Amino acid sequence: MSFDYDLFVIGGGSGGVRAARVAAQEGAKVALAEEDRYGGTCVIRGCVPKKLMVFASEYSAMVGDAQAYGWDIKGGAFDWDSFKAKLHAELDRLEGIYRGILKNNSVTNYDSRATLVDAHTVALADGTQKTAKHILIATGGWPTVPEFPGSDLAITSNEMFHLEKLPEAILIVGGGYIASEFAGIMNGLGVKTTQFYRGTQILRGFDEEARNVVAAGMIESGIDLQLETNVVSMVKDGDKIRVTDTKGNETLFDQVMYATGRHPNADNLGLEALGIARGKKGEILVDEYSQTGVPSVYAIGDVTDRANLTPVAIREGMAFVETVFKGNPTSPDHELIPTAIFTQPEMGTVGLSEEEAAAQEPIEVYSASFKPMQQSFAGRAQKVLMKLIVSKANRKVLGCHIVAPGAGEMIQLAGIAIKMGATKEDFDRTVAVHPTMSEELVTMKQPSRTT
Known part of the structure; x- marks a missing residue:
């Protein structure tokens, strides 16, 4: 045929x-x-x-x-x-x-x-x-918006690039990377930004310690992050949207963006x-x-x-x-995919979270948290996190998690080493590039905890 x-x-x-x-x-x-x-x-x-x-x-x-x-x-x-x-x-x-x-x-x-x-x-x-x-x-x-009274008033990430004007106040609903990234964007552009997430911490599925550092940094930068909070209903109120939440509060916003799923x-x-x-x-x-x-x-x-x-x-x-x-049966490799989350502070991750690794085998956790030199000199205090998850049995680095300016760039390179099966000793043998934030990945000698 x-x-x-x-x-x-x-x-x-x-x-x-x-x-x-x-x-x-x-x-x-x-x-x-x-x-x-x-x-x-x-x-x-x-x-x-x-x-x-x-x-x-x-x-x-x-x-x-x-x-x-x-x-x-x-x-x-x-x-x-x-x-x-x-x-x-x-x-x-x-x-x-x-x-x-x-x-x-x-x-x-x-x-x-x-x-x-x-x-x-x-x-x-x-x-x-x-x-x-x-x-x-x-x-x-x-992107999808769940159905509830007034849900037709919500926009999604699709419309964020086409706003006629920047809102004075915005509510972003969701706790994933899209919601959290847009919260940082709007806050940085001078918009009064509130983020609702129904769970106990944003960025579910990522390393818990890293999630906590990101959330703390977002709050420190001025985002009103309200956890265990969701929208009950929304109604038009003049040019604004009146939002009633699960805690019984009513608040006016110019825009409400939903990022609760695709x-x-x-x-x-x-x-x-x-x-x-x-x-x-x-x-x-x-x-x-x-x-x-x-x-x-x-x-x-x-x-x-x-x-x-x-x-x-x-x-x-x-x-x-x-x-x-080409007649060469090839299955796409979905293992050890490095990922960047462009929140503010930025996060990069590859491999297993501490929680995932601890559930499957005994591990050592190496982590360092500090104020980066560039921001610290300027009087800004957002903390950086460098973290390695190491198998006790074979010393392989099972996961790497970075919260820092440029974390996405760093995790790309760390991802190569981890994809190759690098051990903690391979990291230790690598000479530090000084003064950099990422040198912490090769200078952490003692585990901060073991499980």
Whole structure:
């Protein structure tokens, strides 16, 4: 049977575009459909614009630091309109690059929604149908707002990059990394920021000591972090939103942003008619090679809800091409993924938390907490944490957790050593780079505790 294409990709985010490009470079005839903007969550409404907003928000503290270092400079107001225009120009530029990647590799692109008709056929929004030997679903995820009285007044992270003006006061609901990052951003931009989280501490699932240091730093910087608190109802009150919380308080905010969860973007794709199974969160269920129950249909990235990170989606796309187009069955590696959380203070982590490691074997914990030289000289007191989790049995470093300026940059390099199976003695044999914060990772000689 002849097909229109060797591969049809649904979704133009980082994973889908990478898979399309590499498959085309292998000689495959490839098409890709995207109903929104090319670049996906990361480029258009996620990590890239968010990181630029993090950078913008960090300058507010730098003025005071510079003055402490002897610079005669004065702080000014933040111009949201000016920044937003540059931000969206940059996103347009990046989207152009993604479109260019497809064009330069002879990938046919359709600016259209695509759904599955059968195991080898997709339908575009205008009703035309295309056939393909293989179909790859890379449709990503989407933020959700739970239903409650007034929930329609809430916005999500998607809308944060398009605000007409900066709010004077904002409530951010959620305790994950997206909520906590935006709390830092808004606070740094001069917005009165409140964060509600229904649990006992933010960043659930991460190392407890590191979570506590991040939360303390956020509170110290002026964020009103209210734990074990949730929204009961919201009503419009003039130009503001009146929020009633579980503690019985009523508070007025200009905006309420929800970051309490994301769901896989897999509804109304035609999966059910083909018998493609989905999990309890709606994710597409795949095997170790990203293959669904229908042999010609694969899925990668956030729509599979495995490890929802852009570099992981890209790795899954590469593994898919290795498996299907190079005849080299390759399973994407989801072990020991380094991660940065761009909260303020920033956090980097790889491997097991102290709690996870202690539950599986006897461990030693090495940690150092101190005030970093640069900020300490300027009179700022946010603490830094450097922490290693070490197996007693084989001395391997099972986890590394850093809370510090530049933690994301540091954890990338620590991740290489830990992925290679470095032991505590390997770290100890490495000469310290002085004076740096990260030298603490190689100078901690005595465990702070053992379990």
